[in-house]
Amino acid sequence: MKNRPRVRMGLASALALVALVLLTYVPFALSDDPAKPAQEREQEPHRSPIALVLSTDGTRLLTANQTAGTVSLVDTAAGRVLAEVATGDKPAGVALAKDSRRGAVTHWYGYDLAVLDVGADTLKVVGRVEVGPEPRGVVIGDDGKTAYVAVGVSNEVVRVDLDACEVTGRLAVGREPRGLALSPDGSHLLVGNTRSQSLSLISVGSWTVERTLPIKGDNLRQVTFSGDGSTGYVANLRNKGFATTRNNIDLGWVVGQCLTRVELDGAEPFATLTLDTQGKAAADVHGAAAARDGRYLAVSCGGTHEVMIFRTDLAALPWRSSSSRDMIDPSLLKSDGRFRRIEVGGRPTELAFAADGKTLYVANYLNDSVQVVDAEGAKLLRTIPLGGPKELSLVRRGEILFHAAERSFNQWYSCNTCHSDGHTNGLHFDTLNDGRQDLSTSHLRSRKKVPTLRRVSQTGPWTWHGWQTSLEDATIESFTKSMQGPNPSADEVRALVAYLTTLEFPRNPFRNADGSLSPEAQRGEVIFRSSKTACSKCHSGPELTDGKIHIVGLEERDDAYEGYNPPSLRGVYDKDPFLHDGRSKTLREALADPHSPETVSALGTLSESETDDLIAYLKSL
Structure with missing residues (x-):
C-alpha cells in the first residue's frame, strides 16, 4: 500500500463539487397587499419556483417557491402575480383541482401538505396534514377532494382526504x-x-401498484402522460460508468441525458431519446411535458439553461428500445423541425403545456420567474417575474x-448532477479523487459513491480517503478534475463555499416528536457506544466522525491513499x-459483513435483536 501522495484530486466522490440544493433564507412576512412594491415588504427573498401547475382553462397558474416558502397565484394572460401566501418549509410540489378552486402544496423539509383555497385573485391556507418525510410530487384527483403525494424517504405514495385533512x-x-x-x-x-431505476403505475380505483416499469435511468424528475394516457415520459440521467477523463466525457461515456x-x-420495453450533442451536451434534465394532441414533447435542462422541443408529426422520432445512444441521433440534427433548443437562462425545472398544445409554461428556479x-x-415569448x-x-x-x-467540459x-439538491443521487463515479482511475468498466475499484453535501463544511477532511484538508481547494479540484472545467476565480470559490455552509439536514423522521429516542434506539445507543462494537471510536464528536484516517478492511491493494476517513453518520x-x-x-447489509463490528473491531458478534436495535439508533442520528 502506498503512502498518501501530494496530489490534488476531486472532491469527495462524484463528478460534481459542492453544494446544496436550496438556499435557506430567514422567514419573511408577506404583505397583506400582494401588489405592494417589493421594497416595502419586510424582506425580499428569492422565490426559486421548483414546480408549477396550470389551471384547466389556462388562465391561472400556481408555483411552489422553494426558497421563499410560498406559493404564488399567477394570471397567465396579464403576466403578473395576483397573490402569494407563505405555506411551509421548502415547498416542492403543487397541485390544482380541475375546478381551480382548491390547491395543494407539499413541503420537502416540512413533511406535510398544505391545502389551499384558491380564489380569482386570492390564496389562503385552509388545512394541513402530515404525510411523511420529504414529500415532493403531488396531484389532486378528479373528485377534487383527494390528493396523492410522493413521499421520498418512506418510499410511498400517500393518499390524502383534503376535506378531512387526513391520510387514507x-x-x-x-x-x-x-x-x-x-x-x-x-x-x-x-x-x-x-x-431504483423504475416507474410505478398505480390504479387509483383499486389502490394498488398495477405495474412496475424498469428503465435504465437515474435522477428521475418530472413524469408525464401522453394525451391518450397510454404512454409515460420521464427525463433522466444515464450513468455510463467510465472515468471522468476529457475524452470519456466528450464521447458521452461518463453520463448522458x-x-x-x-x-x-x-x-414493450422502455425506449429513449438521447439528448446530448458532442461539444454541446444537455445537463440536469428535469421537466418533461407532452402536449395533449401529441404533437410536441418538451424537456427542460436545468444545467444548460434551455428547453428542448421535439415535434412528433413531421416524421417518426428515433426512439431506441431498451438502451440509449452515447449521442443524440444524427437525424435529429438535420434542421427538419423535429428537434430544437431554446435558451431560457436560469434553471428551468417543471413544465406544463396549455390546452392549445403549443404554449409551454416553464418554472425557472434561478430566474425567479415563470416563462x-x-x-x-x-x-x-415572455418572462413573468415572481x-x-x-x-x-x-x-x-x-x-x-x-x-x-458550462463549468464542466x-x-x-454540473455539481448538482451528482450531488442532487446538495445531497446524493446514490450513484458512484470514478472521478480521480482517490488518486487513480480505471481505464475501462471491467474493473470498477476506483469508483466511489457520491457523498451528501449536507453540513459538508463541518465534516473535513474531505474525500473518502480524507486526503483533502481544505474545502476551498476541494472545490477547485472538483471544477478542474471531476468536471474537467476551467479554474474558478477566488470570488467563485468563496461563493461556492458560502453556498455549502447553508446545506442542512431535514429533521430526523426516526425520532419521536419531541426529539427523543424510541426504546429500540435507546438500546441501540448503548450498543453503539459499547466496546463490543467500537462504533463510537471513529464515528464520534458532534458530526459523528473523528476526521481521522482508519484502516477498516475495505482497502484495495493498489489504493493510492492509505485507509478511509469515516463519513458522518448524521442522516x-x-x-x-x-x-x-x-x-x-x-x-x-453493511453491518452483516463488510463493515460488521466483528470485521472492524474483532471484539464480538451482534445478535439479530442487537443488530435491529443498532440500526434503529443509526437511523435516529
Missing part, C-alpha cells in the same frame, strides 16, 4: 419516489422512483455556480447505498 392510504413503491402524474382520465398515477418513454400496458415558450415557433432581491448575494452566486453545467454535467437513514463503493444497499 399508503402504497409502497420504489426508492425515493419524486415525480407524480395523474392520467388524463384520472384512473392512474405514474410515479418516478429516483434511486435522456427522455425515456414507457408503454404503460407493459407490452412562456412557443413550441411551434421555438422561441421564448419577485426577488435586486442584488445577488454571495450565497446565491454560489448556488448559480453549483447548477452551472463541453457542459456535460445515515437516507444515504444509501452504503460504504465508499456503495456495495451495501441497506444498513443491515
Whole structure:
C-alpha cells in the first residue's frame, strides 16, 4: 500500500463539487397587499419556483417557491402575480383541482401538505396534514377532494382526504419516489422512483401498484402522460460508468441525458431519446411535458439553461428500445423541425403545456420567474417575474455556480448532477479523487459513491480517503478534475463555499416528536457506544466522525491513499447505498459483513435483536 501522495484530486466522490440544493433564507412576512412594491415588504427573498401547475382553462397558474416558502397565484394572460401566501418549509410540489378552486402544496423539509383555497385573485391556507418525510410530487384527483403525494424517504405514495385533512392510504413503491402524474382520465398515477431505476403505475380505483416499469435511468424528475394516457415520459440521467477523463466525457461515456418513454400496458420495453450533442451536451434534465394532441414533447435542462422541443408529426422520432445512444441521433440534427433548443437562462425545472398544445409554461428556479415558450415557433415569448432581491448575494452566486453545467467540459454535467439538491443521487463515479482511475468498466475499484453535501463544511477532511484538508481547494479540484472545467476565480470559490455552509439536514423522521429516542434506539445507543462494537471510536464528536484516517478492511491493494476517513453518520437513514463503493444497499447489509463490528473491531458478534436495535439508533442520528 502506498503512502498518501501530494496530489490534488476531486472532491469527495462524484463528478460534481459542492453544494446544496436550496438556499435557506430567514422567514419573511408577506404583505397583506400582494401588489405592494417589493421594497416595502419586510424582506425580499428569492422565490426559486421548483414546480408549477396550470389551471384547466389556462388562465391561472400556481408555483411552489422553494426558497421563499410560498406559493404564488399567477394570471397567465396579464403576466403578473395576483397573490402569494407563505405555506411551509421548502415547498416542492403543487397541485390544482380541475375546478381551480382548491390547491395543494407539499413541503420537502416540512413533511406535510398544505391545502389551499384558491380564489380569482386570492390564496389562503385552509388545512394541513402530515404525510411523511420529504414529500415532493403531488396531484389532486378528479373528485377534487383527494390528493396523492410522493413521499421520498418512506418510499410511498400517500393518499390524502383534503376535506378531512387526513391520510387514507399508503402504497409502497420504489426508492425515493419524486415525480407524480395523474392520467388524463384520472384512473392512474405514474410515479418516478429516483434511486431504483423504475416507474410505478398505480390504479387509483383499486389502490394498488398495477405495474412496475424498469428503465435504465437515474435522477428521475418530472413524469408525464401522453394525451391518450397510454404512454409515460420521464427525463433522466444515464450513468455510463467510465472515468471522468476529457475524452470519456466528450464521447458521452461518463453520463448522458435522456427522455425515456414507457408503454404503460407493459407490452414493450422502455425506449429513449438521447439528448446530448458532442461539444454541446444537455445537463440536469428535469421537466418533461407532452402536449395533449401529441404533437410536441418538451424537456427542460436545468444545467444548460434551455428547453428542448421535439415535434412528433413531421416524421417518426428515433426512439431506441431498451438502451440509449452515447449521442443524440444524427437525424435529429438535420434542421427538419423535429428537434430544437431554446435558451431560457436560469434553471428551468417543471413544465406544463396549455390546452392549445403549443404554449409551454416553464418554472425557472434561478430566474425567479415563470416563462412562456412557443413550441411551434421555438422561441421564448415572455418572462413573468415572481419577485426577488435586486442584488445577488454571495450565497446565491454560489448556488448559480453549483447548477452551472458550462463549468464542466463541453457542459456535460454540473455539481448538482451528482450531488442532487446538495445531497446524493446514490450513484458512484470514478472521478480521480482517490488518486487513480480505471481505464475501462471491467474493473470498477476506483469508483466511489457520491457523498451528501449536507453540513459538508463541518465534516473535513474531505474525500473518502480524507486526503483533502481544505474545502476551498476541494472545490477547485472538483471544477478542474471531476468536471474537467476551467479554474474558478477566488470570488467563485468563496461563493461556492458560502453556498455549502447553508446545506442542512431535514429533521430526523426516526425520532419521536419531541426529539427523543424510541426504546429500540435507546438500546441501540448503548450498543453503539459499547466496546463490543467500537462504533463510537471513529464515528464520534458532534458530526459523528473523528476526521481521522482508519484502516477498516475495505482497502484495495493498489489504493493510492492509505485507509478511509469515516463519513458522518448524521442522516445515515437516507444515504444509501452504503460504504465508499456503495456495495451495501441497506444498513443491515453493511453491518452483516463488510463493515460488521466483528470485521472492524474483532471484539464480538451482534445478535439479530442487537443488530435491529443498532440500526434503529443509526437511523435516529
